[in-house]
Amino acid sequence: MTGMNALLEVSGVSVTFDGFRAINNLSFSIAERELRAIIGPNGAGKTTFMDIVTGKTRPDEGKVLWGEKSRSLLGMSEAEIAKAGVGRKFQRPTVFEDQTVQENLLLALRNPRGPLSVLFWRPTKADLARVDELAQEIGLADQLPRKSGELSHGQKQWLEIGMLLAQEPRLLLVDEPAAGMTLGEREHTTTLLKEAARTRAVVVVEHDMDFIRRLDCKVTVLHEGSVLAEGTLDHITKNPQVIEVYLGR
Amino acid sequence: MTTSFLRRTPSVLWFLGALALFTLTVTLLSEGYGTGTIPTSFVKTLGMTLCLCLVAMAMDLIWGYTGILSLGHMAFFALGGYMLGMWLMYARTEIIVVQALASSPLPPTPQEIRDGVAVQIFGVVGGSELPWIWALAHSFWAQMALVVLVPGLIALIFGWLAFRSRVTGVYLSILTQAMTLALALWLFQNDTGLRGNNGLSGLQNLPGLDAVPQSVMSMWFFWASAAGLGLGYLLCAWVVSGKFGSVLKAIRDDEARVRFLGYAVEHYKLFVFTVTAVIAGLAGALYYPQAGIINPGELAPIASIYLAVWVAIGGRGRLYGAVIGAAFVSLVSSWFTGGRAPDVNLGFYTIRWVDWWLIVLGLSFVAVTIFAPKGLGGLIDLIERRRTPNRHGADLGPSKGSFREGEAAAE
Ligand SMILES: Nc1ncnc2c1ncn2[C@@H]1O[C@H](COP(=O)(O)OP(=O)(O)OP(=O)(O)O)[C@@H](O)[C@H]1O
């Protein structure tokens, strides 16, 4: 991975929470349309890494550069970063539970985000068709008028992935998408993510090694806030350090 | 587009129909235009109640839909009243002064008239000069513009400062209370130029219409209030019917998530805060001519807390709920506190409602919050047989103003 075709480049980033270094001189880069898995023990800083990229947490030092113009994401608000093309799925499913599946997808659909344009916006036929198509993809086609709070845990995770796809981001950050899913649901999720990675970069954080194996992509191991190892899954699983801090537990 | 709006929000037609029927009934029973069954003073009470319903709807938009518990919207309401009150008082005094000066040999100059008006209005606070804030008071249209601009600009500046620093939850509520208190204290001072604790009075008389009896005038204001409430309902229902309403509810339940979808949450909050402040100002401008008097006591922090109580009792997050809550509680409250409710003699103690009403109201608020979070509006759900989701006690989102389990309805 050279800096030339990187979509996201994180270099020398550190974050300290009350004296505790959650991210320690982390450097990391993702290419356009790359699928990447991140693994690491609890507290390794995986979620914090996503917080930094999406503007939720400001690092103490380091650079986060985005796109072919190498724009810095650090001065931007969460909403601006999202509009620039970074989408994020949280560790726990977060959908708008008091609203229907259709309303959730319409909210995420890539359209103007300002208050005035939203006030006068009404869905076109194309918008509704796109929502139907997405619902089909995430297996919720027959659930559109249901309040999303009533969906099962797995369905909520998919709805959230559907909302991410609706945003049409260039980079998708996905935090533990398979947590709490049944085996069948996990397989569907793998398919969704691999499909998504054909048109955009996708970074998946996951603890489940079988899930990672099915993704069949380059793996980065985080430990104590920095990269411990990087490579294919087979390569990683043979690394003695990785076995010691993560796999051997 | 219009038809789909009405189809998506069937409550609009019901609401407008009920309001029209109510207005017609009151008109036919009024002293000014009907049988005289309803005394003029009660027509005024009803007209004022409609204005309270309007401001409660604004409160529902900011709290029930957006999740921001503003405890300052009655300040905007009172400011609207002050702005229109200034014109009413100035214009009427001007007519009196001109009449008084008519007997003098030379026709009065505009300056003499202004001075005369100033002495009349500010004699009570020992002033004889018109303060600068009265510069436009002679013009109806200018003061009407201020009814919108003053609450709107104060809300815009306050909201910009508060939302930009991401103040939420209890802290924001306290800030809005502080704003209300500061405004009230400022108005209490005589040198503010709004007659200190005397406030503005005689607002029930429209300038130049002394010949029109109050029984007729009260109906005009009643109609205006009904029209204001109807238009306000249409506007609010339209605002929340589409994606905009969807964004507001999303902010209420999980504002962090809305940011990651690319919406600038602060801009939405500021927009709604300002628009609702303007609606509150307009409602106040309709209310105080019917009340006849306004003073800084109207900006007491407690008034804005009552507003939240009305919306909670009516059921937040549904516009008709806010209207029902405001109408019900304010009418019942004026019945109890107006000395019309009979005392209850328990032998050893006599319950005087004037003293006990606030306690009853407080207890009902607690009871509704705990046992019927959907409030009076939830009765409609009973009729429509809409279920409440079983979420094992979980709220619908992590935001501080998010819906609680009992407030939501399953589809
Ligand atoms: N806002 C915060 N304040 C204080 N400490 C924090 C904060 N956010 C994260 N941390 C700490 O930083 C470390 C990294 O946390 P992070 O959530 O990034 O781990 P993770 O790799 O996502 O772990 P998991 O696999 O459990 O999700 C943890 O020790 C955590 O306690």
Ligand SMILES: [Mg+2]
């Ligand atoms: Mg995590």
